[in-house]
Amino acid sequence: xALTVEGLKKSYGNLKVLDGVTFSVEEGEFVCLIGxxxxxxxxxxxxxxxxxRPDEGRVDFKxxxxxxxxxxxxxxxxxxxxxxxxxxxxxxxxxxxxDVVRRIIDFVGLKGFENYYPKQLSGGxxxxxxxxxxxxxxxxxxxxxxxxxxxxxxxxxxxQEELLRIVGGKAVVFVxxxxxxxxxxxxxxxxxxxxxxxxVRFIEIDIEKPxxxxxxxxxxxRREIYTALQAxxx
Amino acid sequence: xxxxxxxxxxxxxxxxxAITELPHPHExxxxxxxxxxxxxxxxxxxxxxxxxxSLLRVLTASLxxxxxxxxxxxxxxxxxxxxxxxxxxxxxxxxxxxxxWIPLAYVIFAPLPNTVQVSQIFIVFVGAFFPCFVSVFDYxxxxxxxxxxxxxxxxxxxxxxxxxxxxxxSLQGVLSGIRIGLGVGWMSIIAAEMIATSGEGLGYFILVMxxxxxxxxxxxxxxxxxxxxxxxxxTLLLKAERLVMPWR
Amino acid sequence: xxxxxxIAVTLAIxxxxxxxxxxxxxxxxxxxxxxxxMVEQLKLGGIDAxxxxxxxxxxxxxxxxxxxxxTSADIWPNHPCCVVATTEKDDRELVTAIxxxxxxxxxxxxxxxxxxxxxxxxxxxxxxxxxxxDEAMKRIKFIEYPDEEEFVKYFENLKRGGYLKKSVKxxxxxxxxxxxxxxxxxxxxxYVNSKLxxxxxxxxxxxxxxxxxxxxxxxxxxxxxxxxxxxGYYSQVGLLVEAKEFxxxxxxxxxxxNGEIEVGYLGGAPATLKRVNDDVxxxxxxxxxxxxxxxxxxxxxSIEELAGKKVAIPGFGTVQDFLLRMVAExxxxxxxx
Numbered sequence: 001x002a003l004t005v006e007g008l009k010k011s012y013g014n015l016k017v018l019d020g021v022t023f024s025v026e027e028g029e030f031v032c033l034i035g036x037x038x039x040x041x042x043x044x045x046x047x048x049x050x051x052x053r054p055d056e057g058r059v060d061f062k063x064x065x066x067x068x069x070x071x072x073x074x075x076x077x078x079x080x081x082x083x084x085x086x087x088x089x090x091x092x093x094x095x096x097x098x099d100v101v102r103r104i105i106d107f108v109g110l111k112g113f114e115n116y117y118p119k120q121l122s123g124g125x126x127x128x129x130x131x132x133x134x135x136x137x138x139x140x141x142x143x144x145x146x147x148x149x150x151x152x153x154x155x156x157x158x159x160q161e162e163l164l165r166i167v168g169g170k171a172v173v174f175v176x177x178x179x180x181x182x183x184x185x186x187x188x189x190x191x192x193x194x195x196x197x198x199x200v201r202f203i204e205i206d207i208e209k210p211x212x213x214x215x216x217x218x219x220x221x222r223r224e225i226y227t228a229l230q231a232x233x234x
Numbered sequence: 235x236x237x238x239x240x241x242x243x244x245x246x247x248x249x250x251x252a253i254t255e256l257p258h259p260h261e262x263x264x265x266x267x268x269x270x271x272x273x274x275x276x277x278x279x280x281x282x283x284x285x286x287x288s289l290l291r292v293l294t295a296s297l298x299x300x301x302x303x304x305x306x307x308x309x310x311x312x313x314x315x316x317x318x319x320x321x322x323x324x325x326x327x328x329x330x331x332x333x334x335w336i337p338l339a340y341v342i343f344a345p346l347p348n349t350v351q352v353s354q355i356f357i358v359f360v361g362a363f364f365p366c367f368v369s370v371f372d373y374x375x376x377x378x379x380x381x382x383x384x385x386x387x388x389x390x391x392x393x394x395x396x397x398x399x400x401x402x403x404s405l406q407g408v409l410s411g412i413r414i415g416l417g418v419g420w421m422s423i424i425a426a427e428m429i430a431t432s433g434e435g436l437g438y439f440i441l442v443m444x445x446x447x448x449x450x451x452x453x454x455x456x457x458x459x460x461x462x463x464x465x466x467x468x469t470l471l472l473k474a475e476r477l478v479m480p481w482r
Numbered sequence: 483x484x485x486x487x488x489i490a491v492t493l494a495i496x497x498x499x500x501x502x503x504x505x506x507x508x509x510x511x512x513x514x515x516x517x518x519x520m521v522e523q524l525k526l527g528g529i530d531a532x533x534x535x536x537x538x539x540x541x542x543x544x545x546x547x548x549x550x551x552x553t554s555a556d557i558w559p560n561h562p563c564c565v566v567a568t569t570e571k572d573d574r575e576l577v578t579a580i581x582x583x584x585x586x587x588x589x590x591x592x593x594x595x596x597x598x599x600x601x602x603x604x605x606x607x608x609x610x611x612x613x614x615x616d617e618a619m620k621r622i623k624f625i626e627y628p629d630e631e632e633f634v635k636y637f638e639n640l641k642r643g644g645y646l647k648k649s650v651k652x653x654x655x656x657x658x659x660x661x662x663x664x665x666x667x668x669x670x671x672x673y674v675n676s677k678l679x680x681x682x683x684x685x686x687x688x689x690x691x692x693x694x695x696x697x698x699x700x701x702x703x704x705x706x707x708x709x710x711x712x713x714g715y716y717s718q719v720g721l722l723v724e725a726k727e728f729x730x731x732x733x734x735x736x737x738x739x740n741g742e743i744e745v746g747y748l749g750g751a752p753a754t755l756k757r758v759n760d761d762v763x764x765x766x767x768x769x770x771x772x773x774x775x776x777x778x779x780x781x782x783x784s785i786e787e788l789a790g791k792k793v794a795i796p797g798f799g800t801v802q803d804f805l806l807r808m809v810a811e812x813x814x815x816x817x818x819x
Contacts, residue, residue, distance in 0.1 A: 049387050051383065051386060051387060067387075069384075069387040069388070071380070071384065073380065075380050075381060075383075075384040077381060077398065077399065077402070078481050078482075079402040079403075079405070079479065079481045080398070080402075080481075088385075088388070088390075088394075088398055089388045091390070091394055091398075092385060092388035092389055092390035092391070092394055093388055093389055117480065117481040118481070119481060119482070133388075137388070275643070275644035275645075276643075276644065276645060276798045276799070277798070277819045278818065278819050279819060344522075344526055345526070347526075347527055347528070348528065349523070349526060349528050350523075350528060433511065433512075433513045433819055434819065442514065442797075442798055444732075445514075445732045445752075445755075445797050445798065446645055446755055446759065446797075446798050446799050447647070447732075447735075447755045447756045447758075447759030447760045448646070448647030448648055448755075448758065448759020448760055449647060449759070
């Protein structure tokens with residue numbers, strides 16, 4: 001067990017966002033949080049990352065020394081190159097540089113773009129830098145907040161394929177509102193209700209990766225999640 | 235497009251010259267090019283000499299202004315207590331036009347030798363200081379929250395956040411502050427020279443040409459020189475910005 | 483960051499240092515400023531000497547901030563100074579009335595019997611102390627019409643110095659004589675003078691008009707204007723005077739140009755410069771004074787000692803400018819700006 005989230009409650013003033021969210025992530029498990037926009041998915045990630053405190057409930061880590069975070073918008077430092085942006089995370093966490101940055105750049109397929117500034121890159125490439133930055137610190141847990149939401153459909157699918165290769169056996173919490181994305185990536189899908197958020201269902205997806213988006217079992221899982229979401233929005 | 239604008243300006247100029255005492259563009263151009271390197275008889279100096287005198291004053295004063303405004307702007311943006319002390323002062327002093335300081339400057343600096351020179355430098359200082367401070371302060375204070383959050387997620391220490399996030403973001407403010415500050419300083423010096431006794435400088439040149447009379451072409455040539463230098467300064471600084479901030 | 487600030491400050495100081503360029507040897511550096519500022523700057527050491535008119539010369543002397551090293555009477559006897567000018571030369575009735583009042587006032591001033599009253603008037607007009615006014619009055623020659631020969635000499639000076647942009651031909655005159663006949667319009671003065679010579683108490687017919695008259699702030703040379711008002715000479719000829727104060731002669735010439743005044747007391751220099759260069763159509767109908775200027779220095783006691791010093795004049799092309807140039811030339815000194 002890498003992460004346990006138990007009974008998270010959170011309100012902003014009178015607005016109740018989380019109403020007892022509980023789930024866990026096994027070592028090496030890829031967990032997708034799915035729910036409608038504005039249901040508090042991002043808040044859960046921020047609480048896990050320690051950026052916000054829950055009103056109630058707790059987050060327990062086991063064997064997690066470092067976390068990596070990938071944002072919905074790339075959040076790259078505009079004045080740093082691809083290399084500099086990745087290096088920033090290492091400096092921030094006080095990790096020795098070595099040739100980690102170069103290796104990661106190679107790994108995410110950005111070789112040759114080391115000295116490019118973010119504005120010179122496409123959306124997909126910038127998101128790749130964001131992922132590389134999160135991976136560079138060699139995290140035990142990777143938190144991803146709808147990282148592909150702003151990409152076009154084709155790029156998005158390619159990034160999903162690559163992501164599976166890149167994250168390997170790391171524990172991941174991946175927030176999305178795309179059912180297709182969840183079925184493609186997740187080992188386990190946590191379906192959240194509308195605000196205030198609660199967990200309405202856990203759906204295990206035991207299809208062999210890489211998955212065929214047109215296979216019957218894929219479509220079946222998609223339908224299952226869809227139904228769960230529909231039911232939760234009542 | 236730029237050419238069309240210039241042609242239109244010259245056309246309008248001819249039109250106005252036809253009905254007023256404004257000298258024609260070609261007369262001004264002739265005077266301008268003659269005086270560029272030949273001394274004008276009354277003051278015995280060339281336009282270039284006058285321009286150099288004005289520029290020197292502006293650069294001295296602006297450099298002083300920037301070396302205070304930039305650090306102060308950054309520090310006040312980061313320190314709430316200091317900001318609460320500094321911003322009301324700046325907001326109160328900023329709306330006062332630099333020229334309004336002239337009489338006070340004379341009184342304050344009267345005990346010093348070269349009162350006029352010191353006062354002029356002070357006027358430009360005032361003109362350059364406030365726009366620079368405001369620009370630096372605003373940029374330093376408004377570092378995008380998303381970037382700060384990103385840095386916190388990666389547990390970046392404060393020093394690193396300052397060095398790699400806040401200061402680079404302030405740099406834009408610093409550079410625009412310098413550009414705007416120099417622009418205002420340039421306007422202030424011309425006016426300060428017109429009021430005070432300077433011996434040289436473009437503002438003084440224009441004033442004396444007016445006092446002696448019959449030298450409208452010289453006056454307009456002096457104005458053109460002001461425009462040319464202002465334009466060059468702005469262009470050069472924009473170029474420098476691109477050089478200093480290749481990421482933009 | 484600290485290093486940057488240090489570099490910037492050092493550079494700024496260096497640049498400031500460059501500005502204090504020394505005046506070359508054998509040269510006098512001239513700057514322009516209003517006489518009021520000269521007195522102040524001489525005291526503060528901003529300038530080493532100045533050339534100005536009364537009462538500013540005496541003010542500096544009485545305050546102990548400067549001493550006279552040459553009076554304008556020494557340098558250029560009977561040089562032109564303040565004059566009475568008008569744009570309404572062809573309104574003979576009006577000009578006669580103005581000139582009569584001016585002549586009466588001037589004679590009042592020059593009459594030793596009125597000395598006490600004149601001093602009182604001078605103090606009121608300039609706001610200066612009795613001591614300053616007393617001292618100043620010694621050096622001013624109140625006149626009725628300027629010396630025409632000296633005026634022409636001044637004009638020649640302007641031409642030689644490159645101050646005049648236009649020739650009299652461009653102004654529509656056949657010759658310089660033609661120009662001077664119009665510019666130095668003495669007819670009315672001669673008429674008034676002869677009438678008064680016949681009968682001392684002659685008063686021209688009342689004109690019953692309002693006239694706007696310009697004058698310069700606290701310029702003792704123009705005392706006749708103040709005396710004419712105080713002694714009621716204007717009302718005797720049916721003139722209602724609206725006095726308009728100007729900071730300097732250049733501004734007063736703008737006043738003429740814009741039709742703000744019909745008559746003005748002002749320096750002969752701006753009158754001539756603007757008459758020729760900017761074609762402001764005025765004529766000189768009377769003179770207010772001659773001489774009454776001086777070179778005042780803080781430490782120097784001779785012209786030669788002004789070498790390498792900074793000297794203030796009221797403006798380029800003024801009589802004071804030429805006074806300085808004349809003595810400088812004689813002493814073998816060059817003028818720079």
